Amino acid sequence: SQTIHQWPATLVQPVGSPLSLECTVEGTSNPNLYWYRQAAGRGLQLLFYSVGIGQISSEVPQNLSASRPQDRQFILSSKKLLLSDSGFYLCAWRGEGAGELFFGEGSRLTVL
Amino acid sequence: AQSVTQPDIHITVSEGASLELRCNYSYGATPYLFWYVQSPGQGLQLLLKYFSGDTLVQGIKGFEAEFKRSQSSFNLRKPSVHWSDAAEYFCAVASPSGSARQLTFGSGTQLTVLP
Numbered sequence: 001s002q003t004i005h006q007w008p009a010t011l012v013q014p015v016g017s018p019l020s021l022e023c024t025v026e027g028t029s030n031p032n033l034y035w036y037r038q039a040a041g042r043g044l045q046l047l048f049y050s051v052g053i054g055q056i057s058s059e060v061p062q063n064l065s066a067s068r069p070q071d072r073q074f075i076l077s078s079k080k081l082l083l084s085d086s087g088f089y090l091c092a093w094r095g096e097g098a099g100e101l102f103f104g105e106g107s108r109l110t111v112l
Numbered sequence: 113a114q115s116v117t118q119p120d121i122h123i124t125v126s127e128g129a130s131l132e133l134r135c136n137y138s139y140g141a142t143p144y145l146f147w148y149v150q151s152p153g154q155g156l157q158l159l160l161k162y163f164s165g166d167t168l169v170q171g172i173k174g175f176e177a178e179f180k181r182s183q184s185s186f187n188l189r190k191p192s193v194h195w196s197d198a199a200e201y202f203c204a205v206a207s208p209s210g211s212a213r214q215l216t217f218g219s220g221t222q223l224t225v226l227p
Contacts, residue, residue, distance in 0.1 A: 034214060043202065043219035044156075059214075090155055099144045099163055099206060101215055103155035 023091030118218035135203030
C-alpha cells in the first residue's frame, strides 16, 4: 500500500533562518506531488505542485521554493523565513490518472 | 478559475442529531468533487468523492454527499452524528482534465458536537 511521510512534524525557527521540509511517498511511482499551506483559521492554499522529477510549478509568489530531486521526494525550502511563513504545511500525492489527493500528517512551522 | 464556498464557518450539533454541511462550487463544467476531514494537528482524510454517475455518493464513517448540478452544490450529510465526528471539514474541487489536476479547497467548516 501507499504511504506518505512528512518531517519534521514540528519546527520552531527564528526569522531569517533557513527551512527544509521533506516529504516522501512509498508504494507508488511517478506520483503528482503537492505542497499546501494552512494558516491558522484558514483553508488550504496550494503552494507548489510537481508532475515529475525536476518539474515544479509555483502557485503563489513568496520566499519559498520547492524541489523534486527524486521521483518520490518533494522538498519545501526557504533561505530566509518570514513571520508570515508560520503555518501548517501539508504534502500530498496523487496517483497517475486518479482524482483524489492523499495527504501526509503535516508539519507545523512556527517562525518567531 | 474554479472556486469553492463553504458558507458555514462553524456548526454545532448535538450527538445523535443529523448533520448537513454546505458546499457550493464555481466551475464551467462538472468538476471532480471531494470532502475531506481534518482532526486537530492532523492531515486531511478523504471522506468521499464524486467523479460522475450516481449523484448520491457514500463515503466512510457513515457520511454521504449529493451532487446537484442545478445548484452547483455538493452538500455533506450524516443522519446521526457521533462525538468523534467533531473536526474540520473541507470541500474541494478539481478539474477532470489536465495532468496536474490540483485541488481547490473551501475555507472549511468547523464541527462541534455537544454531548
